Amino acid sequence: MSTAAFSPIFGFVPTSPLYFVLYMLLIWVPYIILIIYGQKLQSYSIMADVARYLNRLKYDAEQSRENLMSYLQRKGVGGDGQKSIESMIEDVTITPVDMDPVGIVKKMELILRTQEESVKSRIKSIMKDANEVERAAVANMLEIASALTLVYKVIRHYYLLGRKFPDNIYLLAQLQMILPGLVKQADAYLGAMGALEKSLPLGDGIGPMIVGKFMRGSEKIELDDETVYAEYLYKGRTVAFLKAKGPMASVGHVDSGLKRLLDGPYADVKAIIMIDAALKMEGEQSGEVAVGIGAAIGGIGVEKFNIEEEASRRRIPLYAVIVKESIFEAISVMTRAIAESAENARKSVLDLIERSVPEGEKCIVIGVGNTMGVAQ
């Protein structure tokens, strides 16, 4: 009777006091160890997981650098030139102070423009014989290599901090949470380098591709060295189609291009329509076209700010036509579903022009995105 109380546990019935003590130790010692050291053990397992992802980020960063160097090699850039461009991967850009955010966009714009111009002129001085497409490819590859290197370094920083303080499981757990998505994005950026080498259009290029089709056959007027527009007549409306100048990799300067048109021949437009690729939500179909209101443009926000300011100051309504795609599709070679959505988006644009611009009036349509592999 005295042993019957234990029999439900694994059917084990201790037959002597020694067995009973051993049995209790077997159950309780691991339990107490887990209570005391459980978090530490968990943090080691998280650390191992984070280390695997970190290795992948390191691979992406190194591979991007190698891709850039081998592209330069193939384009006949010598050792000194290669070294000089490689050193630019580690160049830092310092963002303006945001304690007093009034006017921060203009400061940001200055910093970004300066960075862009200096990279462009340095590449130009190194690659004297290369054409515009090749130089733009190098600038974009450099940007990817810099971004991947920075991401790797930041994650490595937090990983090493986490290893220093293994009791702080939350530091590592946060890394573990964001890393799978981050690594997938890093992989996609690395993949985009292949597209750059061949100058293939990206998913992000759908905006310029839709606008470019309207511009085909019309006279193109350059607003600056990276931005062009063409005039197009549609059912009595005069439409200026504006995009980055292709087919080299560039997003152009659509904000300053728009300002120039508004200050010049298009002062009295009735609408500004922006076409852009936008992030879809999971479950939405890639290539779905949606129409809306507002400035459709991504990035840090400088262009968006400038466009919204110009439009609101002159009280011009902003309309948007967006093509939905995932972040991975946006930075990979354009898929068939997205390419074929151009026709639908084109119809939406024409529809929008008819609805929002009276006959005899003018409007501006902007194709937002990287125009690599897409001319006009």
Added chain:
Amino acid sequence: MMMKKNQPKQSYYVVEECPACGYKAKRGFRDGDYVFKESGICPKDNTVMYISMIFSEEEKRS
């Protein structure tokens, strides 16, 4: 582990379109191709065609 495990290979294609009659033809991507580049001649009316789209597609397994 996160290496591309048997991911289907991507192939790049180009669609040429005739501006006069709308005839379309698909072919493989060649270096130097870009969207709206003039390329090929329409077999129906001998108009010079242009590239209307470039896209990637998963290679069909044979």
